Amino acid sequence: MSIILKAENISKQYRLGTVGTGTLSHDLNRFWHKIRGKEDPYLKIGAVNDRKSKKKEEYVWALRDINFEVQEGEVLGIIGKNGAGKSTLLKILSKVTSPTTGVIKTKGRIASLLEVGTGFHPELTGRENIYLNGAILGMTKAEINAKLAEIIEFSGCEMYVDTPVKRYSSGMKVRLAFAVAAHLEPDILVVDEVLAVGDAEFQKKAIGKMQDISKGEGRTVLFVSHNMAAVKNLCTRLIVLKNGEKSFDGEVNEGIEFYLNNLQKGKLNYDNIDVVEGIKSVRFFNQSDIPLTMVLIGQSIKIKVEYNNPLKRALSISIGIFDSYSNFLFSCRSDVVNQTFDKKNGIATLTIPKWPLGAGSYSYNLAIHDKGIMLENVKNAGNINVEAGDYYGTGKLPGNAHAFYIDYKWK
The missing domain is CATH 2.70.50.60 (abc- transporter (atp binding component) like domain)
Known part of the structure; x- marks a missing residue:
């Protein structure tokens, strides 16, 4: 398999407490360093992305030196605590925002589901938004027409497809948005936690569709979720982010254990x-x-x-x-x-x-x-x-991790 996406030294810096990237003096200082061929002076400063700590610096690194490659047909899970940098990374990968440093290399078309209703116009109907979303993703009208019936049927919103989206519930918006993104054949599908809004039936349906996309059609999926069962069921590889930095990259079960062991070292009492x-x-x-x-x-x-x-x-x-x-x-x-x-x-x-x-x-x-x-x-x-303990008094334990033990007798 070939590499379809590559992230090299990706970092993203934000200024705390202010709308905008900096002051006029900072911009002039950056320009002065640039024309002299020197590094941006503000890349040398910045707090670690720990949302619980007090503000000490003027800048914060939402992401810092992220490197990884994604193979064609791979389902890459990205997990971490709230504020770890997951959504920022997906926005950079989807080219919604640009990195402060580093470069993203991709092959093919990317479809993103980053927030509920992203890219939908509330005054347009569901049907009109399918065409609008498809056009944003680079599809022709003929390509959208060929998939239209399948998209509507999968979304389960057929009754409301000619109703303005502003009257949809958040779950209905997610259904329609996912149906569009999944059926318009992107080379890379980026999904950020939006399935949590849908009901259990739709989540199962959506996970099945993503499995079909990756295994059956050989396309790539990047999946962010706090639902560890969904991550385990869907992903073939896992990256764990902590405070904007990559702390794990490898096998899914091992990655989930790594994440949970770090997450759950809380108090017993x-x-x-x-x-x-x-x-x-x-x-x-x-x-x-x-x-x-x-x-x-x-x-x-x-x-x-x-x-x-x-x-x-x-x-x-x-x-x-x-x-x-x-x-x-x-x-x-x-x-x-x-x-x-x-x-x-x-x-x-x-x-x-x-x-x-x-x-x-x-x-x-x-x-x-x-x-x-x-x-x-x-x-x-x-x-x-x-x-591990000695449940049966024999020094032996059947089963594996997270087993459930009961008393029993054999005769």
């Missing part, structure tokens, strides 16, 4: 000292009441939940466990086993005799109910890191 009614803290212990920082497979653990209950309601406390992809695994809800807590303040203790989940990172949600009515719902309250 939970605290909310300002709570009036609800969960004040959560603490993990072993059976000897020694505090835990991580859990072993098969380990007996206690989870102590301190709560405030000023109205002395009959509270039900729930802890739900989720995997790295936010898939629900199991829940321990007290009222299911006929246990509620009606003291003004107290500590509820959940005992799990043998931790059933395999090695990896998991998160937990917290909830409190009163007679079926949810009073509090805390998502991603903490992270549970699980290491």
Whole structure:
């Protein structure tokens, strides 16, 4: 396979706190350095792209020295935290904006889906926007006519295709925009998180279409998403961005583990000292009441939940466990086993005799109910890191990472 896209030393610098690229004095300084054949003086300064830090510099590097190649027919996933530089990179690759330094080399036509409704005119109908979008992508009217019925059918918006787009929901705009981009045969399809707006049925349909584009038609897809299941299902290679720099480039499963391990090194325990009614803290212990920082497979653990209950309601406390992809695994809800807590303040203790989940990172949600009515719902309250243990007392563990273990007997 040949190389269809190449990024060489791509960097993008922005000025903080101001609309525009700089002041007149900065522009004159840049011009003075340029006519003397010297480097732009402002390329030597700039903060790292860490959105949580305070502003210390006048400039920030949204991207810094990004290098990679993409083969024809490859599906490249690009993941990272919000603000890591993913969308900026795709805008540069799509030629929506230019890099501060570096060069992009591409072969063929690029179609981009960067934001909901990008390129759509709200006053035009869906049908008219198909022609407008197709023309922007470089298609002739004859080429669009040949694909028109297929585009409309795939989008699922046939009833509204002659209605102005301003009356579409965000999900309908995404459906139509994706249908246009995917069916007008670009050599490179760039998709940035827009599928998150669509419903589950359309997401499955869109992922299937992107697989057809890459595997069946041999075209290239660049895919940005926070949905790790979709990334794993679709991509053949993965790049992880962190603070505007490339921190991983390689195999998909390995890249997802790298990303999640760096993302989920959060606290095991939970605290909310300002709570009036609800969960004040959560603490993990072993059976000897020694505090835990991580859990072993098969380990007996206690989870102590301190709560405030000023109205002395009959509270039900729930802890739900989720995997790295936010898939629900199991829940321990007290009222299911006929246990509620009606003291003004107290500590509820959940005992799990043998931790059933395999090695990896998991998160937990917290909830409190009163007679079926949810009073509090805390998502991603903490992270549970699980290491290998001896579930069966034999020193052996069947299955692989993220396995689920149960007690059983053979005769």
